[in-house]
Amino acid sequence: MHTVDTIEALRRQIQTWRRRQETVGFVPTMGNLHAGHLALVSDAQARADRVVVSIFVNPMQFGPGEDLDSYPRTLRDDQARLLDAGVDLLFAPRVETVYPRGEAHTSAVIVPDGLTDILCGASRPGHFRGVATVVAKLFNMVQPDLAVFGEKDLQQLRVIQRMAEDLDLPVRVHGSPTMREADGLATSSRNQYLSEAERRRAPILHQTLQQVAEIVSRDRGAIETALHEGRQALEKAGFQVDYLEVRDWESLGPPGQGPLVVLGAAWLGQARLIDNLGI
């Protein structure tokens, strides 16, 4: 597996595959790879002849006071894991390569209809503008046939699907099911911000989503009660709740007649954990 850090080297390698009519799958990441990322890689490998992974901690999607500087950067370990996983190419660009003028001086992609303002977007203004913009850029750098994102970040997945559809990007965007630890906690790079005691309590987020999902699957009229109880359970367990909501699974808008999802985001110590569960 080669690691490249320039767009020219990236495109040169991909061009050789294109000439052989090979299809290209793409898994964009911020690195610090865990089993969840490797499941995305495996999903991409099942769908394409070649798989490119990118590692880029994107400054444009971090707000002031967020964990941009402390976000774990573990390139050597990540390379070893991707090599083991049979990835064909790792693209790990420098910030100057992605934002030669600085991220504040880069054309941005704005996704409409409030999709970026709700849920995580409400407490992280500008976050999804940064996500949509960097993913548009990465798609244009790699030009894959398909890309795979985790359903753990469901809002991110929906923002990217909408962006790709609206801008007619010739990339199929797949969601891949959330990978979990044995106790149900969704795998995440931010789990390592948890103390041992917090780590033991962390699965309560997933358990709470399960409880809400169970109640709502029996009675859609009980959504508000279920969410109220869920928020109380999380607060009692020491979480500071950012949101706990039931939404339409596709649009993330208010619950209608279609499939639903319960989404939660909550702080536990230094970690902001998010998770969701289809109902």
Next chain:
Amino acid sequence: MHTVDTIEALRRQIQTWRRRQETVGFVPTMGNLHAGHLALVSDAQARADRVVVSIFVNPMQFGPGEDLDSYPRTLRDDQARLLDAGVDLLFAPRVETVYPRGEAHTSAVIVPDGLTDILCGASRPGHFRGVATVVAKLFNMVQPDLAVFGEKDLQQLRVIQRMAEDLDLPVRVHGSPTMREADGLATSSRNQYLSEAERRRAPILHQTLQQVAEIVSRDRGAIETALHEGRQALEKAGFQVDYLEVRDWESLGPPGQGPLVVLGAAWLGQARLIDNLGI
């Protein structure tokens, strides 16, 4: 020459050329084609094996009260001209194909640093957001190697070059020199809004740019005087001046040490004419 109106048919045709390693040049237009457009086609033909022209009157770049409804639509004549010119494919999509959710509900591309707020952007708010967005979409539909735009719309060219660069679109964006009538008037679809009497006075815009360019090329200190005299000359000839400015040729920012350009926009009757001249 085939005319297609769906993205699927467009991509299918282009795919057959790609398989033969042929390069693709692209000339996006709003139709009502004149000699200026045909010069862009000819430029594209010199640079690529195949040339695709699009005709799409983009509602997203027209403001309220602008000439969206009255903009001349002449598809039959345009087809005949493009066939004569040896164009390989015409893409003439319907509004619903480009904006299936409506243009207000489409992800948009925002070009930064005030480039879209100055000059034409000052009197046409939202115009360049519409231009950048539709061109990003068209680039993703066609996926050309290169695209050609006229230097007559210099700010549009710079916005598109910046957008393509910032979003890492794999498309080279070329500017092609302005085509003029015998009397110096820049060719434009909007020239047909002029009455006969206005048409006779219209070349005064180009003449005024020439006078400003001549003065400034001799003495960069005389920019303000030259512009003041130029505005007076235009008003005396019955123009209502929107702007007359000297800018940096590349950045369109304030004049510095590099090459300069004088740009003007003015109403003459029902027609808003724009033009520019390198100094």
